[in-house]
Amino acid sequence: MAGFRIQKFSKTRIATIDVCAIGLKKHHVASMIEIDVTDSRKKIKKYKNETGKISFNAWLIKAISLTIKNHEQVAAYLKGKQKLVIFNDINVSMAVEKELNGQKVPVPLVIEKANERSLESITAQISEAKSENMAVGDMVLQRRSGRMERMYNLLPGFIRRTFWRYLLKHPFYAYRKMGNIAVTSIGMVGNVNGWFIPVSVHPVCFGINGIAKKPLEVDGAVEVREMLNLTVLLDHDVVDGAYMARFLNELSGNIRNGIGL
Numbered sequence: 001m002a003g004f005r006i007q008k009f010s011k012t013r014i015a016t017i018d019v020c021a022i023g024l025k026k027h028h029v030a031s032m033i034e035i036d037v038t039d040s041r042k043k044i045k046k047y048k049n050e051t052g053k054i055s056f057n058a059w060l061i062k063a064i065s066l067t068i069k070n071h072e073q074v075a076a077y078l079k080g081k082q083k084l085v086i087f088n089d090i091n092v093s094m095a096v097e098k099e100l101n102g103q104k105v106p107v108p109l110v111i112e113k114a115n116e117r118s119l120e121s122i123t124a125q126i127s128e129a130k131s132e133n134m135a136v137g138d139m140v141l142q143r144r145s146g147r148m149e150r151m152y153n154l155l156p157g158f159i160r161r162t163f164w165r166y167l168l169k170h171p172f173y174a175y176r177k178m179g180n181i182a183v184t185s186i187g188m189v190g191n192v193n194g195w196f197i198p199v200s201v202h203p204v205c206f207g208i209n210g211i212a213k214k215p216l217e218v219d220g221a222v223e224v225r226e227m228l229n230l231t232v233l234l235d236h237d238v239v240d241g242a243y244m245a246r247f248l249n250e251l252s253g254n255i256r257n258g259i260g261l
Contacts, residue, residue: 003261014153014160016106022164028233029241031248034194037211038226040258047261055209057185058123063259064206064251065090065114068181071247074204075180076238077171084238085171090115091179092250095200096129110179119260168201184207203238207231228255244260 044059067124068075077112093113095106095167109129152160167174182202198207209229216225232251234244 012069017166018160019201020199021161021203022168022203026201027236028200028205029236029244031199031232031234031244032197033230033232033248033252035228035230035252035255036225037214037228037255040255041211041226043258043261044174052120054119055125055126057183057205057261058126059185060208061092061094061111061114061122062117062119062256063255064093064181064183067247067251067254068204069115070250073203073239073243074234074247076203077168077172077174077180078203078235078237085175087175087180089113090181091175092178092181092183094126094183094185096126108178111192112179114181126150132257150218178202182206193229195229197231198233203235206231207233230255 040059041056044056046053047242048053072086072228073084074088077091079085084121089112090156092111095107096109096110107129109126111125113118155163167177178201180203182200182205184199184205185208186196186198193210193212195209196207198205207230209231211226211228213224214227216227217223217224218225232248235249239247
C-alpha cells in the first residue's frame with residue numbers, strides 16, 4: 001500500500017472555499033495589464049530616505065484607492081436589479097500571511113478609509129497584522145470571530161454559502177464586514193513572471209503580480225524598465241465596458257507616475 005499522510009485544514013480555509021464558490025458566479029471581467037513602475041519605485045526609494053518607512057504594496061493600495069475615489073461606481077455594490085450603493089470611503093480587504101500551528105495561512109485584514117490614510121499608516125497596519133499573535137480559533141470570516149461566527153465552521157456548506165449570498169444582497173452589511181475593494185498580492189510570492197486571476201466576491205478586485213524587467217521604448221530609445229503585472233476584476237453588473245476602460249487608463253497613469261509620492 002502506498003504511503004500517505006492526512007493534513008487537517010485550518011479553519012480559515014473553509015471560508016476561503018465558500019468565497020470561491022460564490023465568487024465564481026459573479027460576472028467579473030478580468031483585465032490583465034502591464035504598468036511601468038520604474039519611476040514610481042525610484043520615488044518610493046527617495047520617499048523612504050527622506051520621509052519615512054513605506055512599502056510598495058502600501059503605496060499601491062493608496063494609488064488604487066485614490067483612483068477609485070474618482071471612479072466610485074467601480075466599487076459600488078449592486079442592490080436589487082436597478083440600484084447601486086456607492087460608499088464615500090474606500091475600505092480595502094486584503095490578506096496577510098501568518099503561521100498558525102505550523103501552517104502558513106492567509107488572514108483577512110480590512111484597511112479602512114484607505115483613500116484618506118497616509119502611506120506610513122497603511123504600511124504600519126499591514127506590518128502590525130503580520131506580527132500580531134493570533135490563534136487559529138481567533139479568525140473565522142473577515143475579522144476576529146465572535147461567538148456566533150465561531151459556529152460558522154460547524155454549519156453545512158449550503159448554509160455557509162447562503163450566508164455569503166445574503167451578505168452580497170445587503171450592501172451595508174457587506175461593506176461593514178469586508179469593505180468594497182479586495183487586493184491580493186500572492187502573485188508577488190516567488191519569482192514567476194506572469195498573471196494570476198483571483199476569485200472574489202467584491203465589486204472590484206486587484207491581483208498584484210510580480211515585477212519583471214523588460215525592454216521598452218522610451219522617448220525613442222530602448223531602455224530596460226520595471227513592469228508590474230496587474231490583474232483587475234471588475235463587476236460587469238455594476239459598470240459597463242467603456243467605464244472600465246476609462247478607469248483602467250487613469251489607474252495605469254497614476255501608478256506609472258507615482259501618485260501620492
